[in-house]
Structures are given as structure tokens and as C-alpha cells.
Amino acid sequence: MKYTPQNPTPSDALKRKSVEPVICYPVDSLPAYDASVFAQARESMQLIDEVIVQPRDASMFDVPKGHFFRIVCPEGSQVGDLNLWNAHDLNERFYSGKTRALHGTHVSTGDHLWSNLPYFRPLATVTWDTLDWYGWDDFGGGVHDVIGTRCDPYTNRLLSGGDYHYCCHSNLTRALAAEMDMSLEQAEPYVHDVLNVFMCTGFTHDTKQYFMKASPVRSGDYLEMFAHIDLKGGLSACPGGDCGSKHSSEEAQCAPLKVEIYKPADGTLSRWKSSELSPYSRTHGL
Template sequence: MTDAHTITVSASGVEAFRVNAGQTFRITDPEGGQVGDLFAYAAGDPEEWLSASHTRAVVSRLFPKPGEQFFTTQRRPILTFRQDRSPGRHDMLIAACDAARYADLGRPGHASCAQNLLTGLARCGIYSHAVQQPVNVFMDVQPSDTGDLTWTPATTSPGDFVVFEAAIDCVVVLSACPQDITPVNHGGPTPLVVTLRDSASQQNAPVFDRVC
């Protein structure tokens, strides 16, 4: 955390924070080429989370675009995708990197988005062993007409960002993907920056209290 309104997610690290309905958060890729694994849970109910599969069922798209919402396991809107100042590639198909993935790659014990998620949740008092499908912001996965997937290193430029608005009170976890073996993070893992913004009626809310 660098100040009351800005949270730096260190390279390969994680941050978790609470966002109230109507508040927005911006995720910036300051150096470019970095994927962020984004997770969101309904406040007060860790059994209700942003579900990529439910979202795909509602919006009938594979990948998010501005103006659309993300839905929970209870089919409630949880986040709205407000703005996209990036090449527009965000994945909702690929699982979070995890210990087994790195063991397969010959690097057991490597940091992972899966472990980052559980670490972030625990900071917010949510203890879980389940790793949900993330929204992989800035991750470029393209399907062909035959259903094959092509993975391309993240194409974001320094300063590219996306903005989300909470539709309900929620806990958000953002992992700066530590993948440094495959080229998904162009040039290697780098930080991400989260900027929390209040709605007009909540400008005096203590933002720092929301960082877990």
C-alpha cells in the first residue's frame, strides 16, 4: 500500500480489499505486459463469488467487455466493467496458475495465483481451500473457429488500465501473476496498481480501512 487510495500489488504478490456497492477500482499495469488474476466474493458470504461460468451464461460471451457485468454463483451482478484503456484482451477460461502447474514445469514451490488468492482471502478473514476461476485481466487468449486456444503474452503497454464498479459490497483479491516460465507475462512478472475511488456520497469513507 502506498497511500490511502492506491494499493501496489508487488510483482508476483497479492492484495485484497473491500469495495462497497457503487465504488470503483482501477487496475493499472504500470510497466505493461502483466496479467492480473482477479477474484471477487460477496461481502459476508464466502460461498458466493464471481463466477466466470455463470457470467458467460448470462452475457453469452467468452470474454468481458466494457458495459457488461460479472455475475455470482447466485446469478447476482457483483462487478460492472466500466472502462477499458488496454488492448481489450481479458480471459475468463484459463485456471489460476497453481502449485501443480509449477511442479509440472519443474519449479515446485513457485509462487502462484492460487496460493495468492488463498493468502489474500485469509487476510480478509476468509479461510478457504477452493480456488475459483479468475477473471484474468490483460491475459490474451484467443480461440479459433475450431475451438483451439492460442496464448499470447500480455499485450498491455505501460499505464494501460481497466475500471470496475462494485454492484454489491464485496471482497476483491488481485494477484499479479508470478508466471515467469511461460511467456504469459511479457518480459517477466511486474507489479500492478489498484486505485480505489469512492462514489460522491462516500468520499469521506476511510479507504485504508478497506485494505485487508
């Protein structure tokens, strides 16, 4: 808490605070991640497309079901904000909140990116992470978070009084509108909370405020994912660069990002089972 308590400490305060925590969503019943399912496919997959995302801008890309995609840092240290949609229905999109509840504040190899209710299924699975060595630092920071929302012009106006139109929210809205031939007003509601790729974040030990620090990403690093359904993605190269100082400004040094799409060789994913809609949504639709 950030404020001075207004009430006296009760006599049993220590007892109340020492109660053991309980994991809200035990994931033992989820199928364990089996890297061997994807190993052969990763060895023989072929690059079929790539998209360059310019600094302080966003680009769209498509990933067919059963393909891999990589978000690559090709030049200087740079973080990105990722949105994912069902390529055939934008109403189904990445659900960062439930992904966080199931897998934790930061994702890495073996974690799923889940879709929103009532669809609720894995959209993608992380299959390789060159920054998995980072783990947790002394500040409580980790890489690839699903706790931050996305930088946006609304919050920027609230906190600074100024307008900045290259926030990740704005970038993703413009990119989606152009891709889908929508107006900005039509596209904006589909832009959602993100996976902050390469971003190094956490909560301060004292006030539990969301913090960012310079990303450990370097040229050649990448986060690789496998698409369980046909995906449409949007990626913004954050105006904060490596997010070591501030975002939503022209002050940070920014670099491009790259998305690579890979097709596995035929027959290399024989053990993979496609992602289906939540059984609840099929049998107890509201």
C-alpha cells in the same frame, strides 16, 4: 479435435456440420448497459484508496457498494488474476463460467461479472476499458478472458513435475488466509476461477487449445468496474508477467499492479438500481 479420427466420415457429414448454431443464452432480456448512468459519477468521483500488488504476489482490497475500482498497469506490461467475493459472505463469489456463457469468452465495457448460484446477480459491471480497441486479432485472441482458470501448483506439478509456490492460485490463497485470519486449508476452497485482467488469450484455430500471447497492456492502461454490492477482492500479479512466453516460473519479467478505489459524489448515481439476489433463489430455494 487433437486426434486422428478412428471412424469413417458418414455420407451426410457436411449436412450435419452445416447446421446453423443457436446462441445458448440470449441476453436480449437483460437490461441494456446505459453508460450515461455512470458518466456523471465517473467525472466527479474521488480516489479514496489504492493498493499496490507486488510482482508474483497477491493483495486483498475492499470496494464499498456503489463505488468504482480500477485495476491499473502502473509500470511494465503485466497481467493479473482477479477474484471477487461478497464482503459479508465469502460463499457468494464471482462465477466465471456463467459470466462466460452470458457475455462471451472475454469481457469489456458493459459486461457484468456474475456471482455463483444460488445468489446469481451482478457483483460488478465493467464501466471503462482502455484496451477495448484491441477487439480480436488474427489468431482469435482477445483481452480480459473468463476462460482460463488460474495458474496453480497442482497443474504445474502434473505437467512439469516441479513445485512452484507463486502461482496465482497460491498467491490468492495466502492473501485471503491472511486477510480473513484463516489457515491455508480453510482459505483455499474459496479461491475460484478468475477474470484474467489484461491477459490476451484465445483458442487455436486447429486444435482449439487455450493459448496466451504477450498482452497489449502498457503503463497507464486500466480496467474499471462498478461494485453493485460490498466487495472483497483479491488480485494476483501473475508470475508470467505479460504471459508472452510461460507462467508459473521465475523466468518472466514481472511488474506490479495497482488497485484504485473511487467514491462517486453524492447524488450522481440517482438512476442506479442496486443488485438483488436472483428471484429464483428467493422464491424456489432448494
